[in-house]
Each structure stands twice: as structure tokens, then as C-alpha cells.
Amino acid sequence: MSWPVGSGAVRLVIARCSVDYAGRLAAHLPEANRLIMVKADGCVAIHADGGAYKPLNWMNAPNKLVEITDDDPVQWVVTNPKNETLTITLHEVISDTAHELGDDPGLQKDGVEAHLQELLAATPESIEDGLTLVRREYPTAIGPIDLVCKDPEGTTVAVEVKRRGEIDGVEQLARYIERLELDSSLGDIRGVFVAQSIKPQAKVLAESRGFTWVEVDYDQLRGMAPDELRLF
Template identity: 60%
Template sequence: MGTVRLVIADCQVDYIGRLTAHLPRARRLLLIKSDGSVSVHADDRAYKPLNWMSPPCWLSEGEAPDDVDWAGRLWVVTNKAGEELRITIGEVEHDSSHQLGQDPGLVKDGVEAHLQELLAEHVTTLGDGYTLVRREYMTAIGPVDLLVRDPHGSSVAVEIKRRGDIDGVEQLTRYLELLNRDPLLAPVSGVFAAQQIKPQARTLAEDRGIRCLTLDYDRLRGTESTEFRLF
């Protein structure tokens, strides 16, 4: 059962890792999900948080250090790379936890579902020697569209979108983190496949070692098998 915790509080946020980032003291929404992720939101930017830590990560709560010039609690979110999201919390206006239940997952529209079907049928679109293992390969947080093997026998996870944006890259990244924990599959690389891929998404994917592939829907449809059709 998924549980989400919502906290509205006066806080400041410091990220310490490959770079440093600072959010000055202000009232914000803190979102803690059952997968361990923690994100910090303001009343703008639509769904995108100001800062966040993706799973696997761990939250510890304690007293703020003495050098903080205002009384408060300290949350420290740490990931396996040793990076930290340090959230100093003053006045808390709201703190509640909610059971969301089992989520059925995203239902793809007709084009995305058809792209998945076509790419599974013509898996060599990914490259010569690629073979399909399974469509909708299940992970603990949902199914990755395709699990395939490259010409060397290594596992490759493929996420398929109509329009590839940063959220799709983050989704595939989470799948890869989980799949690479399975010694029978690891190492697992990723392919982000879409009809259109936004420049920011391509940059993020390539920075994470994920290959991007632009799909030509009409061309894939043109190669669709008609062997068992009457018309």
C-alpha cells in the first residue's frame, strides 16, 4: 500500500553532492513518498519540485545544529552516492500521512501502446542483433515497456513515449536502478525511445548513459506484419 506524507512548513534546503544548491528560508510543501523519495515544492512550477532526492534514499530526522540561527528540526535525506538533501524545518503548519492504495499505473494512449507493439515486433530497430525478452517487464514500481538483449547478450530496458520529456527519463532511471539490483539481469542499460525527444530530456538521458532513439511511427507502421490479416 502506497503512503504519502504531506508537510507544509517554514524551511530552508541545502543540497550537498556533486554540486551545492541553497533554498533560503520560506514556506514550502514537502512530499515524502513510500518509495523513499523526498521533494520540495513551491506554489509555482506546476509539478516540478524546487529540489528532490530520488530513491533509493533514506530520511533521518533530528534536531537542527546549534549554528542554525533559528530553532528547528533537521531532516537529512541521503542516497547511496553519499549526496545529502538537508532540510531545516521551523514552524510546521501541516503534517499528515495518507494511504493511497495500489496504483494501477499509467494507461498509455493508443499511439504509445501501438509504438510498443511495433517496436517489440521489429526490435532490430534498436540495432542489428537485438532480441526481445519481454514486453511490459514488471519492476517493483511498474512495468518497463520492453526488456531486450543486445548483440552481446546484455540486458537493455526500453521506455517508449510519444513525446520524450524529462519525466520519461526520470521514469526510466528509476526502472534501471531497480533492474540493476537483479544479479541475473545486471548490468542493464537503457534506451529512451520516442517520436519526439525534447533537448533537455536528451541531455539528461545522455548524461546518465541512456541512449536516445527517435521513432518514425509511420515507418514502423509500414513494416507492420500483415501475414495473418484478411484485409
Template identity: 85%
Template sequence: MRLVIARCSVDYAGRLDAHLPEANRLIMLKADGCVAIHADGGAYKPLNWMNAPNTIVEIDDDDGHRWVVSNHKKETLTITLHEVLSDVSEELGDDPGLQKDGVEAHLQELLAASPTSIEEGLKLVRREYPTAIGPVDLLCRDESDQVVAIEVKRRGEIDGVEQLARYIERLQLDSSLGEVRGVYVAQSIKPQAKVLAESRGFTWVEVDYDELRGMKSDELKLF
């Protein structure tokens, strides 16, 4: 992990053009090649980023010191460093991954046992399907034999949608899987997460935990 605090400007060229004017920012370079640029606000979401795999080239010329980040999609992120205030690198080592709480882990088990509760015709390929950036909760195939990556959360927020997008990027590097589509599943999903999921081409499904456990609320009533 390399963390650089610098007065910088940033230019992105790809699906659209975007520019961040000169200001002090945090630049994060992760060991997997992911690059993210943060301001001092905006919570966890970066101002701009490039998901791995990337190629990073450092250039010194008359235009100053620049990092040019590019990927196979021909997207380019150019970071011009006007003044470096701090530059720290640290090896974080292997991460054990997110430990799901009991309900979320059990929800994943229930959905793996009954994938048709997510979508008619789904067949489970594997739980915790491995990728270089972590396991996909459920990998399935649909009625047309297309691969479906499913991210399961107790509460569906936008970070879960971003997580699913990163997994699908990794899965699509494996040509044997073919085209991969995503489904975001949770007990409840926030409106913003639904909008983001749809904008990424994913579908979303809200499921009833008690119903999956065979404990429908009407069965608990005395009258």
C-alpha cells in the same frame, strides 16, 4: 503519502553541493521512500529530490528540527524545518498504473515484435518488465549481451526521460542484470528531452509508426 507545507531551507551534498534558502515549500514523502521538494511554480518538476530507496532520519537539536535523507550513493539531503504550516498523511493504496492510449500501446507492441527497428542486434527479453515502481516498457539485450531498458512514448518529453532514469536505478539494484543502459523511444522527441537523455547517458530514437505497421507513406500515393 505525507505532504508537509513548511518554511524550510534545504542543503544537498553529493555529486555537487546545492542550497535552497529559507522559504515556504511543499515537501512530499512517498511511500516508496522518494522525497521531493516543490515551490509554488515550476510545474511538476521539484526544486530538489531524492529517489528511493532512501533512509530518512528526523533530528531535533540546537540547530532545530531537521530531516536528513541519505542513500547508498552517499548523497544527503538535509531539510531544516523552521515552521510547519501543514502536515498531512494519507494512504493512497495500490495504483493501477498509467493506461497508455491506443497508439502508444500499439507502438510498444510493434517495437517488441521488431526490436531491431530501435537498434541493430537488440533481442527482446520481456515486455512490461516489473520493478517496484512500475514496469519497464521493453527489456532487451544488445549484441554484447548488455541489458537495455527501453521507455516508449508517443511524444517524447523530459518526464519520460526522468521515468526511464528511475526505472534504471531500480534495475541496477539487481546484480544479476549487470550494467543497464537506457534508450528513449518515441515518434517525436522534444529537443529538451534529447539533451536531457544524452546528459543521463541514454540514447534516443525516433520511430515512424506507420512504417512499423508496414504502411510507408509512399505506398499510399497514387502517382
């Protein structure tokens, strides 16, 4: 049967399972106890008890999840629009629950980060020459993108703004761009990671993902002259 992904409920399954991914490459997770999370937006993620927030394997929404109960053990086959598949074999189900989480107000940025985003929206050329704003807080199924702009060549530019640039922010930008790429009307899309300071590891990761990164001066954006930057 098909589990109604995107139905508004989050399904949490703790099970002894093995997982096989087939797509751009092949990957296998041997049998072990894991948490399988099917989010309301259709994202499917498999977590171990470790590794912080990052899943061992996942499939971003939109997906189709088919539950095959004729065989023993039961299998879930998750397929995305690119025909990549994630096959989860459930050797033993320990817990299977579903929960309605309701609407989420989203992450509340601290004052500096929120104001930084506001200043950059007003002056996108401070990020890159010729950049023009399309929309601030551009909506996607996984949350709003800080800024979506256009460059002089007409390329769509997704901008993620942080006060301190770390690896998590680069990963967040990558997820947003995956969502934008589902909309063919946006044409070519690229990413820019912007922060007051960016850690070296985040710079390397951004470049490896094909993103550019920009460090900006918050006080300069606020129009403060150098001689104003004094305590006494």
C-alpha cells in the same frame, strides 16, 4: 525518530524550511515556505509553488529518514545507499498529514502508443540491430519500464517508448535506469529513447544523459507498404 518510509502512506508537510544536500556536490535552499513530500516508496521531494511538476530537490528511494527532535528547529536527515544526505531543517511546520493512496492502476497509454510498444516488443531489432527482448512492462518500484532488452554484448537496454518524444520522457527513462542500477545482477545498463518523432531538445537531453534515441515509423512497423499510405 525514524519515519517509516515505504510504509504505504504518503506524508505531506507544508513548512518554512531550509534544505542542504551533500553528495556528489553541495547545494543549499535558503529558508522559505515549501511542500515536502515523502512518498510511500521512500522518495523524498521538496517543492516550491512554481516550476510545474519538478521538485527543487529530491532523494530517490530507497532512503532512510531520521527525524531529529532534540534540537530546535527540528531536522530531517535523509540518507540514500550512496551515503548522500538531504538535510531538511523545519523552522515552522504549517501542516503535516499522511494519506493512504492505495494501489494505482498506472498510466493508461493511448491506443497508438500502446500498440507501438507492442509492435516494438515483437520486433526489437527495429530499434537496434541484434536487440532481443527480455521483458515488456518490466516492473520497478516507480512503475514499469516499457521494454527491457539485451544487446549482442549482453548489456541490459532499457527502452522508453512514446508517441511524441519530449523532455519528460527522457527524464522518465533516467529515473527507470536509476532503479535498474540497484540490481547488480543486470550488469551494465544503458538507455534508448524511442518515439515516432522526437523534439530537438529531447534529443540533446538524451545524448547528454548517455542515451541513444530512435525515431520509428508506426505504419512501417504495422507492415503497411508505401502505396497503402493514401487517403483515396
